[in-house]
Amino acid sequence: MSEKPKIAFYWCASCGGCEESIVDLAEDILEVAKLVEIVLWPVAMDFKRKDIEALADGEIVATMINGAIRTSEQEEMAHLLRRKSRVLIAYGSCAHTGGIPSLANQFSRSELMKYVYHDAPSVDNPESIEPVSAYQSATLPVFRDVVRSLDQVVSVDYTLPGCAPNPALVLAAVRALLSGDLPPKGSVLAPDVSLCDACPRIGSKPTELSIEAFKRAHLHPIDPDQCLLAQGFACLGPATRSGCGERCIRANMPCTGCFGPLSSVRDQGAKALSALTSAIGADSEDEIDRALDGIPDPVGTFYRYGLAKSMLRRKVDLATTTKN
């Protein structure tokens, strides 16, 4: 047993979809399981933190961490696994760029607590109880002010992008790891071309787009063959890395950007904003503004998976709580 390379999986602020994507390897997971020894996988196996602490530094060949970093516990585990692992892989959008959880970077901790424990329509909390990080002898992880991507907390060697990463890329990455045939450190393990490049509808994308007004996908019928941008839907294909298998496009939905930016782009939202709005077919301020009304939530549209890694990282005027 012990000569097999050790692999660990861990989850932080995530939904569980990334774990699902590992299970989605289907029979291929048996091939992987034969070749490696899994030393940590909280969703599926009963190993504890002390088991990891007992390992020598660098004893784990590769660790894949999904989820963003929001709590002190997630941060500690990221540091522990970084120390114990030779290769650390940010797995999925949340670990890569902050993901959906990092949209919470538009709100302060007290605003979030107020909504989640008091104001949300589904809440029943007559005694107005809010979580505390210490009560009598019990302690809970501290909820940080800011949601971070994994590489904003520890150094990351590779990234598997996507919400969730697609099984073909995962399998290719695992095979590369086991064979030692690895790309340069820091690589995102997906093609460095935009989604449009691989899009099955590329033939219907006009050379010069002219969008009269942006449309919201749930309010208008979508032609299943035509370029989504040509139809006026805010498709983030031009500013998003390909490699996902164009799953959304094939399901007749516009790209929402989960594979993150290309290597030449520093801020995915800014680039997506630039690509989409430049294509508006209006010249006057009023007409442009009217066309833009179809994107009522620009932060949620352009930074859906990447607010943590955006240049501003967070709504700039939010309060911070005192250090814990």
Next chain:
Amino acid sequence: MPNVFEPRILAFFCNWCTYTAADLAGVSRMKYAPTTRVVRVMCSGRVDPQFVLSAFAKGADGVLIGGCHPGDCHYLEGNTKFLRRFRMLKRMLADLGIEPERLRLEWISASEGDRLRTVVNEMTEQIRALGPLHMPAHFKEWDTEVLVEDLSHDREEEVGERV
């Protein structure tokens, strides 16, 4: 000297109109607030929203973009393309807590040195009233809650050796 806050405004001026206007203001010896750092671009259409965000993130208190009047673009519609981005960028920055006065787009032709002076003075006053944006200090403050290891450390060799 009283301790007044001098805003730092990063300005992107198009080569054909606004940059020439700034030149004209200079040779005409017009006096205006020394708050802008000018970057000459070939066209306002060259200004990527990333430039604007990067300026704020690196400590600018305001960003001013100057281009040719509509219809006068040397490249036909570069200024219009930027206008479209600008209208959305304004909305997005408002949602991210950046006051609208900190980002400004002006059409200033090569002969309007005086207009340039007015715009820079006006913007300087508006931003002075708002105070500094201080993004680098914000980043530092936000990160006091976590232990951030030295991420600049390059692990490349180690990875190569260990695997």
